[in-house]
Amino acid sequence: MPRTMLLDTASLYFRAFYGVPDSVKAADGTSVNALRGLLDIITKLVTLYQPDTVIACWDDDWRPQWRVDLIPTYKTHRVVTEVAGGADVEEVPDPLQTQIPIIRDMLTSLNIPIVGHADYEADDIVATLATLADRHVDIVTGDRDLFQLVDDSRDVRVIYTARGMSNLEIVTDDVVQGKYGVRADQYADFATMRGDASDGLPGVPGVGEKTAATLLQNHGDLHAIRVAAAEGTGMSAGVAKKIVAAAEYLDVAPTVVRVAQDVNVTLPPAPLSPLSSDEAQRAAALADQWAYTSAWERFAAAIALRG
Structure with missing residues (x-):
């Protein structure tokens, strides 16, 4: 081909x-x-x-x-x-x-x-x-x-x-x-949570690459992660609190990060x-x-x- x-x-x-x-x-x-x-x-x-x-x-x-x-x-x-x-x-x-x-x-x-x-x-x-x-x-x-x-x-x-x-x-x-530690089709969600200073993307405060990867391994995608965080299931209370607190950023960032x-x-x-x-x-x-x-x-x- x-x-x-x-x-x-x-x-x-x-x-x-x-x-x-x-x-x-x-x-x-x-x-x-x-x-x-x-x-x-x-x-x-x-x-x-x-x-x-x-x-x-x-x-x-x-x-x-x-x-x-x-x-x-x-x-x-x-x-x-x-x-x-x-x-x-x-x-x-x-x-x-x-x-x-x-x-x-x-x-x-x-x-x-x-x-x-x-x-x-x-x-x-x-x-x-x-x-x-x-x-x-x-x-x-x-x-x-x-x-x-x-x-x-x-x-x-x-x-x-x-x-x-x-x-x-x-x-x-x-x-x-x-x-x-994520699939390529999960990479945009991973990058959204991690953030990227070179592009002016703050990411989720307190959620670095390792945590972002673990969340995606456990939940599949960002939507499922946000649902689990809101329900307080499938992650520590501290991580859930960080995801919920970043709601305003997470509402818009995926559209910016995804090509x-x-x-x-x-x-x-x-x-x-x-x-x-x-x-x-x-x-x-x-x-x-x-x-x-x-x-x-x-x-x-x-x-x-x-x-």
Whole structure:
């Protein structure tokens, strides 16, 4: 069965930006370290995992208002400027911000489709496309939130980049179970209770990973845990009190934590294959302009080998 690779693109270009020296510049002095690094990352992924399709999932809205309305602290620490109309600006280093439009041009030149949707994050695009796919799916991300999509029965797995491109980890159901003591389909409830400071999610005070995992092992899901806590059964009185006290948070947090799987996007038919002569010429010209010719040649060779 063919394999689709879904890129959590921002996760990867941030990794490239911080992993490649900022001394890498184009002739006009523009930093292109994220650009070049991202293309090398994609080339390595294509070489290692041999997808027949690669899709760049995009943050058209990195902090959707509907999530903020539910939990106002959601990603607050990443906001650097409030602009007219109420939109928030994410903290992105200027040399990276300059490269983002060029990254989009580069991906387009390589026939790698970019999929995003207003009011949704890349995670939601990944989730929707993974749900739509009737094929094997590799999700490439450094964000453990996407562990909730792992599904061995459909061969949906995560290629986890948090430890670097030299230490990629294939995350399957067994890996999630081994790391956290919960099934992948329980991971969103687990993350809701645990919280995540990096996303501004407070979690249930006093309920850490171990307690959250034990509760899910004993009760199955968050709804059953809340019912048991209200009834004072199946857990200690202290834990039950913490769950009940967090009712306001638990009423809204699951909607924020769970990735949306019904965004109005379609799975693009984008087979990964060598570019036509004209396409290759245009891609090479862009690579020359932005000083990533060697990276482009490595990508082209990898595609030719698998094409």
